Amino acid sequence: MALTGDFLMQGVQMFLVLAVAPALTGLVRKIKARLLLHKGPSILQPYRDLARLMRKDVLLAHNASWLFRVAPYVIFAAIWIAAALTPTFATGLMFNWTADLVAIVALLALARFALALAGMDIGTPFGGLGSSREMMVSALAEPAMLMIVFSTALLAGTTQLSQIAAHLASQPFVLRASMGLALIALIIVSLAENARIPVDNPSTHLELTMIHEAMVLEYSGRHLALIEAAAALKLVFYFSLITCLFFPYGIATPPMGLAAQFLGMGLWLVKMTLLAALLAVGEVSVSKMRLFRVAEFLGGALVLGLIAMVLLFVSGKM
Amino acid sequence: MGSTGFDISHFLATIVLICSFALLYQARLLGLIHVFAVQALALALAVAWQAHVQAAPHLYVTAFIALVMKAGLIxxxxxxxxxxxxIARTIEQVVSTNITMLAGVFLTILAIMVVFPAASMETGLEREDLALALAIILLGMLMMITRRNAISQIIGFMALENGLILAASGARGMPLVVEVSVAFSVLIAFFVFGIFIFRIRERFDTIDVDELSAHRGDME
Structure with missing residues (x-):
């Protein structure tokens, strides 16, 4: 019985992130539009977009290889797993033991690898351009991400995401300088990884400096739907990561009742909404960076992560 | 003093340190000045917090001086x-930002490694604050040697002095007269710098200090 219950909760989490993802993207767009005094499309618009794309035919270039057709599924699967394994409303779910932070970073890297290969597959110059830029960004973002992973792992004594969240949630709130540094670093990494301003502009594919959109330019139909859904899931994943590493308060920890889980779920949704609002405000208030400044921006994240780790390493109290 | 006292003082000191890194990162002059003002504000908060936890009212004066002079006047x-x-739109860089930032990280690690064994007998609060303050001082020096614009060098100097104030506020029993005189010598140094900038500019039509090297007199 307990096993079924666990299984069920894991399933709930898995489909919850999938169901929430397009709405979150829509919410960010809506808030952004409102801040710019536009009316903006409905929050549900991404669902309609996805539904329409699923119905449309796939147009394949003549020289597209199997790689091009497989990549969307790989990307979507990898990111969905990562998002489903991150503790959102509860820790200690059935498959949480697999949610090692290093493994999750690897899952994201796998998705990125597939996307970069697919971008180059057709052979149009834009795709290759996007792929090479994506690799540049990720080569800088990944070490920073690992630094953040290591500093939280030093604090909690494990790299297992669920245990880190449970550990942090069980302790009284303390102001830690190292965690503050890691939080800023993680925010910078999230902006870069989600192709957000100031690194990339998610709302256009007409810019010469675009990264993510350049790679997916050749996709259509259900392939494009999968990639769009994966991008939305990635946003949910990063938001969940930020909340479970830095603001895990209210998350349900085992042994937990149904009430605690519903409370955790409600709080998680509130946190997601708050982060979406913050992201929208951030996006309208800064301008996009020159591509060559991105290296310095992400270098800053690496430096912050490094300092956080050093501080934790030499003095467990910070 | 509870552990919250430690946490908040570390946190504020770390914000000052981050501002030092932001100074290294920022290439625009106006941006530099704004970051410097933020750093001074964080410094004033850190010193005021020290005044609160150490129950040392004279530190409030130090915080007030930092706030008025370094976050406002300068x-x-x-x-x-x-x-x-x-020259508001000038962008200058000698060494690439990433290398400078990396050097900054190494200096921070160096500061921690130097201070921790030396001050291991002290209580945690002073030890860690001292390490952060030393890191800020070293970053100020790094800023002064990597920039070639006179104004950035002045800001590097002022950031270095912020580190000194942070170190002094962490140590108990720092007499007020020392702090006031340090504060005023910094202000006077600022005036001297200001006059020099205008003189350099008049002579060479630029405030790039590399132009001065040709006039050193040691080149035959």
């Missing part, structure tokens, strides 16, 4: 100089 005058010289 940034304001630097802005005026920048506008007067019409």
């Amino acid at each position: 940034p304001y005058m630097l802005r005026r100089i920048v506008h007067k010289l019409q």
Whole structure:
């Protein structure tokens, strides 16, 4: 019985992130539009977009290889797993033991690898351009991400995401300088990884400096739907990561009742909404960076992560 | 003193340190001046917090001086100089930002490694604050040697002095008269710098200090 219950909760989490993802993207767009005094499309618009794309035919270039057709599924699967394994409303779910932070970073890297290969597959110059830029960004973002992973792992004594969240949630709130540094670093990494301003502009594919959109330019139909859904899931994943590493308060920890889980779920949704609002405000208030400044921006994240780790390493109290 | 006292003082000191890194990162002059003002504000908060936890009212005076002079007066005058010289949009860089930042990380690690064994007998609060303050001082020096614009060098110097104030506020029993005199010598140094900037500019039509090297007299 307990096993079924666990299984069920894991399933709930898995489909919850999938169901929430397009709405979150829509919410960010809506808030952004409102801040710019536009009316903006409905929050549900991404669902309609996805539904329409699923119905449309796939147009394949003549020289597209199997790689091009497989990549969307790989990307979507990898990111969905990562998002489903991150503790959102509860820790200690059935498959949480697999949610090692290093493994999750690897899952994201796998998705990125597939996307970069697919971008180059057709052979149009834009795709290759996007792929090479994506690799540049990720080569800088990944070490920073690992630094953040290591500093939280030093604090909690494990790299297992669920245990880190449970550990942090069980302790009284303390102001830690190292965690503050890691939080800023993680925010910078999230902006870069989600192709957000100031690194990339998610709302256009007409810019010469675009990264993510350049790679997916050749996709259509259900392939494009999968990639769009994966991008939305990635946003949910990063938001969940930020909340479970830095603001895990209210998350349900085992042994937990149904009430605690519903409370955790409600709080998680509130946190997601708050982060979406913050992201929208951030996006309208800064301008996009020159591509060559991105290296310095992400270098800053690496430096912050490094300092956080050093501080934790030499003095467990910070 | 509870552990919250430690946490908040570390946190504020770390914000000052981050501002030092932001100074290294920032290439625009106006941006530099703004970051410097933020750093001074964080410093004033850190010193005021020390005054609170150490129950040392004279530190409030130090915090107040930092707030008025370094977060208000000096940034304001630097802005005026920048506008007067019409160099507000200047972007300058000698060594690449990433290398400078990396050097900054190594200096921070160095500061921690130097201070921790030396001060291991002290209580945690002073030890860690001292390490952060030393890191800020070293970053100020790094800023002074990697920039070639006179105004950035002044800001590097002022950031270095912020580190000194942070170190002094962490140590108990720092007499007020020392702090006031340090504060005023910094202000006077600022005036001297300001006059020099205008003189250099008059002579060479630029405030790039590399232009001065040709006039050193040691080149045959």
